[in-house]
Amino acid sequence: MIAIENLELGIKDPDSGALKPVLKGVSLELGRGEAIGLVGESGSGKSMTLRCILGIGPRNAVVGGRIMFDGENLRSLPTDKMRRVRAGRIALISQNPHAALNPVLPIETYLLEGMPELRDARAARLRAGELLEQVGIRSVDRVLKSFPHQLSGGMLQRVVIAGAISGKPDLLLADEPTTALDVTTQAEVAAILDEKRRDLGMSMIFVTHDLDLAAAVTDRLAVMRYGEIVEIGTPEQIRDNPQHPYTRMLMSIRPTLDGVQAVPATQPEIGSTL
Numbered sequence: 001m002i003a004i005e006n007l008e009l010g011i012k013d014p015d016s017g018a019l020k021p022v023l024k025g026v027s028l029e030l031g032r033g034e035a036i037g038l039v040g041e042s043g044s045g046k047s048m049t050l051r052c053i054l055g056i057g058p059r060n061a062v063v064g065g066r067i068m069f070d071g072e073n074l075r076s077l078p079t080d081k082m083r084r085v086r087a088g089r090i091a092l093i094s095q096n097p098h099a100a101l102n103p104v105l106p107i108e109t110y111l112l113e114g115m116p117e118l119r120d121a122r123a124a125r126l127r128a129g130e131l132l133e134q135v136g137i138r139s140v141d142r143v144l145k146s147f148p149h150q151l152s153g154g155m156l157q158r159v160v161i162a163g164a165i166s167g168k169p170d171l172l173l174a175d176e177p178t179t180a181l182d183v184t185t186q187a188e189v190a191a192i193l194d195e196k197r198r199d200l201g202m203s204m205i206f207v208t209h210d211l212d213l214a215a216a217v218t219d220r221l222a223v224m225r226y227g228e229i230v231e232i233g234t235p236e237q238i239r240d241n242p243q244h245p246y247t248r249m250l251m252s253i254r255p256t257l258d259g260v261q262a263v264p265a266t267q268p269e270i271g272s273t274l
């Protein structure tokens with residue numbers, strides 16, 4: 001369904017004109033209904049990969065490679081066609097739900113805006129309520145009337161997920177969707193995202209720093225470092241038999257449930273070997 005082929009992105013320094021390489025030949029394939037976790041440290045290029053899929057790279061970016069989406073290269077689509085893809089077939093859930101929600105409009109308006117095909121106001125309202133129930137919200141009427149500042153971060157992220165799935169997109173791009181939430185809410189929101197994605201047969205790219213979280217909600221993990229994917233495998237392969245020294249290092253430093261860092265059996269060989 002989506003194949004990223006040798007995606008390169010450099011950012012031009014406005015003064016010197018020098019090109020800072022950010023993505024260095026990223027290739028990734030994702031089947032229909034499949035979920036992949038893009039994991040790696042800050043600055044490795046995870047968000048930039050998602051932005052390239054959406055065609056919203058920074059202004060001073062120079063991009064190469066292809067992003068094939070159901071046989072069409074998104075990179076060469078005209079702007080209006082790309083806008084339609086973004087509006088209907090690919091949905092983004094970002095770290096900060098406030099970025100998606102208008103602070104002066106109630107949740108109901110946000111959800112109704114995402115379903116322009118429902119002209120009957122009562123039917124649209126019922127559908128908005130159903131969507132909220134689907135993401136585990138119980139006091140639906142109260143939430144529909146609420147403004148974003150009246151709801152918790154976890155509740156808002158559920159609302160954004162409800163909005164994202166309302167049009168049954170083919171591909172969900174989730175960019176650290178739980179990072180801003182407390183640990184318990186993180187698990188709940190990730191579980192809802194996972195469940196809805198499976199129910200609706202959507203593909204998903206799930207960006208996170210958290211290997212364990214990514215492993216819980218995806219079929220494969222792609223480990224990214226300095227703009228490159230260094231390893232791809234199933235969560236079991238990555239956990240039990242990581243091949244790349246950087247993956248081994250990431251595995252060794254992930255926190256355990258009791259908050260104590262797991263101690264690597266052997267010191268990871270990073271640095272000169274990479």
Ligand SMILES: Nc1ncnc2c1ncn2[C@@H]1O[C@H](COP(=O)(O)OP(=O)(O)OP(=O)(O)O)[C@@H](O)[C@H]1O
Nearest residue numbers: 011022040041042043044045046047048049058209
């Ligand atoms: N608008 C921009 N102008 C210049 N450099 C940028 C811009 N946006 C991102 N970068 C650089 O691109 C690189 C990749 O950033 P990106 O946001 O994709 O990383 P990331 O892996 O998603 O990190 P994080 O987990 O912190 O979000 C970083 O070095 C970042 O500084």
